[in-house]
Amino acid sequence: MEIQLLEMEETKGSFILKNSSPAMANALRRTMLSDIPKMAIDKVEFHLGPIMVDEREYESVTPLFDEIVAHRLGMVPVPTDHQLFSFQEGCFCGGEGCPSCTIMYSLNKIGPCTVLSGDMIPLGNPKLMVKDQFIPIVELTDGQAVLIYATAIMGTAKKHAKWQAAFGVGYKYLPKVSIDEKKAGDSYALKCMNVCPKGVFEVKNGKLKLKDQMNCNMCRECETVSRGSVSVDADDTNFYFKYETDGSLTAKQVLDKAMEILSKQSEAAFAGIDAI
Numbered sequence: 001m002e003i004q005l006l007e008m009e010e011t012k013g014s015f016i017l018k019n020s021s022p023a024m025a026n027a028l029r030r031t032m033l034s035d036i037p038k039m040a041i042d043k044v045e046f047h048l049g050p051i052m053v054d055e056r057e058y059e060s061v062t063p064l065f066d067e068i069v070a071h072r073l074g075m076v077p078v079p080t081d082h083q084l085f086s087f088q089e090g091c092f093c094g095g096e097g098c099p100s101c102t103i104m105y106s107l108n109k110i111g112p113c114t115v116l117s118g119d120m121i122p123l124g125n126p127k128l129m130v131k132d133q134f135i136p137i138v139e140l141t142d143g144q145a146v147l148i149y150a151t152a153i154m155g156t157a158k159k160h161a162k163w164q165a166a167f168g169v170g171y172k173y174l175p176k177v178s179i180d181e182k183k184a185g186d187s188y189a190l191k192c193m194n195v196c197p198k199g200v201f202e203v204k205n206g207k208l209k210l211k212d213q214m215n216c217n218m219c220r221e222c223e224t225v226s227r228g229s230v231s232v233d234a235d236d237t238n239f240y241f242k243y244e245t246d247g248s249l250t251a252k253q254v255l256d257k258a259m260e261i262l263s264k265q266s267e268a269a270f271a272g273i274d275a276i
């Protein structure tokens with residue numbers, strides 16, 4: 001099994017999983033979706049009572065229920081560094097919360113304004129500012145204010161979607177489109193090129209040629225119009241993957257972590273079989 005990287009940007013990536021099997025491709029998809037640990041806000045404390053700013057009294061209230069504000073804060077992607085943070089359960093602090101397993105944010109705003117994710121100030125390390133600064137949380141009118149302390153901890157999407165790092169993880173069997181030069185009459189070339197919704201073909205010197213085989217979605221319309229001179233097959237040993245992340249981890253970090261987790265799980269499974 002090997003991986004050929006095609007595109008690795010900050011929050012989206014694509015690659016080909018080579019010499020593998022449908023079972024392994026699906027295991028990789030599920031691992032990327034639900035097993036990648038990331039930080040997310042899990043506890044939110046709201047200040048109650050009046051808030052004094054420049055000798056003016058503001059009411060600590062928002063147009064939304066506290067639960068909704070807390071939920072929105074939970075869904076804000078929090079930067080995650082697997083070298084710096086660990087699960088609270090396995091931390092040396094015994095789960096009480098320390099700089100190795102928690103990130104504390106303060107949010108202090110007075111109205112009128114729109115409270116944004118970028119208003120969350122990390123206590124301690126300024127590098128832990130959220131990357132996506134413009135996610136609206138709540139709108140405050142004149143006289144309203146919020147003072148919030150939010151704590152982020154490590155988790156996985158098995159427990160809640162706020163700990164889901166990768167999104168839209170999808171794969172397809174690598175398409176194999178072949179053109180039988182002997183059968184492919186010139187009259188079918190243009191028909192094939194035009195009928196394909198994904199621009200897989202081109203016509204050069206009157207001959208049908210492959211332009212972008214990877215784009216094929218296996219609709220097989222080309223097989224119909226070419227009357228057998230073009231055939232489309234799916235390769236069940238090579239898989240084209242495409243995915244995005246929420247920004248808490250980069251696309252490369254998600255893939256690396258998924259491979260690390262799968263590798264550890266395989267080793268543990270083999271160890272278990274040996275033990276039996």
Ligand SMILES: [Zn+2]
Pocket residue numbers: 088091092093094095096097098099100101102
């Ligand atoms: Zn700790």
